[in-house]
Amino acid sequence: MTDPNKNAGDRAGAGLVFAADLGGTHLRAATVDHSGRIHFRLKRNTAKSADEIVRALVLAVRECEKQNNEASGDAGSVIKAVSVVVPGTVNVEEGIVVKAPNLPCLDGFRLTAALTDELKRPAILENDANAAAVGEMWLGAGRSRRTIVCVTLGTGVGGGIILDGKLWRGVDGAAAEIGHMCVDPFGGVACGCGSRGCLEVYASATAIVRMTREASPRYPDSVVPTSAELTSETIYAAGLEGDELALEVFRRMGVYLGIGLANLINIINPEMIVIGGGVVNGWNLFEKYMHQQVAERAFPLLAARVKIVRSECGDDAGLLGAARLAFSD
Numbered sequence: 001m002t003d004p005n006k007n008a009g010d011r012a013g014a015g016l017v018f019a020a021d022l023g024g025t026h027l028r029a030a031t032v033d034h035s036g037r038i039h040f041r042l043k044r045n046t047a048k049s050a051d052e053i054v055r056a057l058v059l060a061v062r063e064c065e066k067q068n069n070e071a072s073g074d075a076g077s078v079i080k081a082v083s084v085v086v087p088g089t090v091n092v093e094e095g096i097v098v099k100a101p102n103l104p105c106l107d108g109f110r111l112t113a114a115l116t117d118e119l120k121r122p123a124i125l126e127n128d129a130n131a132a133a134v135g136e137m138w139l140g141a142g143r144s145r146r147t148i149v150c151v152t153l154g155t156g157v158g159g160g161i162i163l164d165g166k167l168w169r170g171v172d173g174a175a176a177e178i179g180h181m182c183v184d185p186f187g188g189v190a191c192g193c194g195s196r197g198c199l200e201v202y203a204s205a206t207a208i209v210r211m212t213r214e215a216s217p218r219y220p221d222s223v224v225p226t227s228a229e230l231t232s233e234t235i236y237a238a239g240l241e242g243d244e245l246a247l248e249v250f251r252r253m254g255v256y257l258g259i260g261l262a263n264l265i266n267i268i269n270p271e272m273i274v275i276g277g278g279v280v281n282g283w284n285l286f287e288k289y290m291h292q293q294v295a296e297r298a299f300p301l302l303a304a305r306v307k308i309v310r311s312e313c314g315d316d317a318g319l320l321g322a323a324r325l326a327f328s329d
């Protein structure tokens, strides 16, 4: 791909692109211009079949176009290209969703061909965490950097790696599965990928909830509710109030995350690691333990060099990265 730092307006002119972040639960979409300004956005529940997902995306494109035409008083089509990111492995060249564990109806589906057929304009596909890395490098914490790692702590743990300005996809487009780096080989918790002890089972929102339930018998005085509504957010909120159970869970999470980051730092020697996703809200509770592990495990020169920071694009990192990729393709 092209360098995210280069001028995005070079080839796409002054038009808009339609960017969509297709999650397991929600479809979030927006029209974005070449400077990264979001014009219209919408959010829908994710449909349950490939055909319905295509139809939802087509309707979303038409709705964004209609809104834009009304706002500008111009009936001409302004959306130049469509860019969709999904939580899974994708074949970028062929526009195929290879495997998406949270959207299994798309496994093997030729998504870009279906969209181009309907919309008569170019469509591209990318992995959501890769797109988030591109978004952070374009308009977020990684601006003006060249080599960054982006870690997304959400329902699962995703990753994107940009090496010397280029997104690193690997030979099969499946690189940067940072969430499936092993950080605990002995007695490790089983992971959805089939392995055990992956970073995802200690640092995702799902992991925060599981670790809280597991540890709660040891903290009878904890105010953290042990009900079905337990979320990483409620656990974080309890931690801010000094709840010992919540503090212990975020300490453990920070230790495992730090081990994973130390491995990445020693292998990649990045300028910056950007951490995003919902769990990053607990930053003040896990930051210290994460940094401790990095200091203890990474090469001192590399650890001193790398900046570990929070995402600046937040939930929009994937959308903005999707837009950036469309402007550069």
Ligand SMILES: [Zn+2]
Pocket: 179, 180, 181, 191, 192, 193, 194, 195, 196, 198, 200
């Ligand atoms: Zn795994």
